[in-house]
Amino acid sequence: MPEQNEERLKYLFNASAIEVPKAEEGQKRKFNGTAYAGGRVDGHWYWGRSGVVFDLDGIEIDRPTALLEEHFSSSRIGVVREVDTNGKINVSGDFLTNTKAQEIVQDSDDGFPFQMSMMIDPGSIEEVAQGKQVVVNGQTFEGPVTVFRQNRIREFTICSTGADRNTSIKAFSGKSNPNPTKEETDVTELEQAKARIQELETQNKQFAAAKREAEITALAKDLGKEFSAEDIAEMKTLDDSAFAFSAKQLRQFSASSQPPAGQQQQQTNTVPAHLQYLFSHQATGGQGGQAGQGQPQGSALDQAFAQFAAAQQGAHKS
Known part of the structure; x- marks a missing residue:
C-alpha cells in the first residue's frame, strides 16, 4: 500500500472498537461504533501526551460518509449512514458487498478485534498552556492541551490494530478529562x-x-x-x-x-x-x-x- 505522508498522519486518530452485529435476514451487514467519546485523546504520535480535544460545536460530517480500510481511498468497504454528535461521535452504517468488505465482515465474525479511526480536519487549533483551563463539549480541561475547533470529519476507517504501527498512529480512545502531570509529560519525552x-x-x-x-x-x-x-x-x-x-x-x-x-x-x-x-x-x-x-x-x-x-x-x- 502507498505510504501516508506525515502531514496527513497528524490528523488521523484511532477510536474504540467497532461492532459488527449479526446479519438480519435480507439486509446488509451493519456496523456501529464510537468514533470519539468527547474527552481528551492522548498519546498521539504527533500531538503528544498532553492530548487533543475535538470541539463538537458546529462540526461538519458529510452524510453519507465513506468507510475505508486503513485510510486508503482505494479500499472502500462501507458507508456511514447515521452520525450522532451529541457530546460524542457515534456512527452507524452498512458494509459494501465487495470482496474486501466481506473479508473484514468474516474476520469480525471470527473474532478479530477491528477498531474504528477517523480523519479530522480542524479549521483552527488552540493551544491551552499549562495552568490554564478551557471548556469544551461541556467539560473543563486543564492545560497543556490542544483544542481542534471548526472541525470537519472527512472519512472514517477500520484499522487492524488499536495503534496502527504501519502509519505511526498512536492514539487511544477519548477519556473524560484525564489531566496529565508534568512528570507524565517528562516520562513520555524520555520514552520517545x-x-x-x-x-x-x-x-x-x-x-x-x-x-x-x-x-x-x-x-x-x-x-x-x-x-x-x-x-x-x-x-x-x-x-x-x-x-x-x-x-x-x-x-x-x-x-x-x-x-x-x-x-x-x-x-x-x-x-x-x-x-x-x-x-x-x-x-x-x-x-x-x-x-x-x-x-x-x-x-x-x-x-x-x-x-x-x-x-x-x-x-x-x-
Missing part, C-alpha cells in the same frame, strides 16, 4: 528519546553487519577461497580490531605461501614468531616435516584460519 536511541542503535548494528559482510567477501576474494558457514559465523563474532588483525595476518600468510618460482619460501621471515604455532602445519603439510606432501595449500589455509579465529575468539571472550 529512548525509542529514538534504540532506533539509531538498530541502524548502527545493521550498518556494522553489512560492513562486516563486505569485509568478509573482500577477504575471501583476496585469499582466493570460499569460507565455510562456520568460518563466516566466527568472523562475524570478532570485534573490529580482532577481525582487522586476523584478516591482515591471513593475507600476509596467503601471500608468503606463494614464493617466486625457483626460490625457497622462508616462512619465519613472514609470520611473527608468536604466531608461528598457528601456521607451522602449512610448511610441514602435516607429513613429518615434508613440505607440501599430502595436503593442498587451501586446506592448510583453512586450518590456519580456523585456529587463528578460535584463538582470537577466546581472547575476545576473556
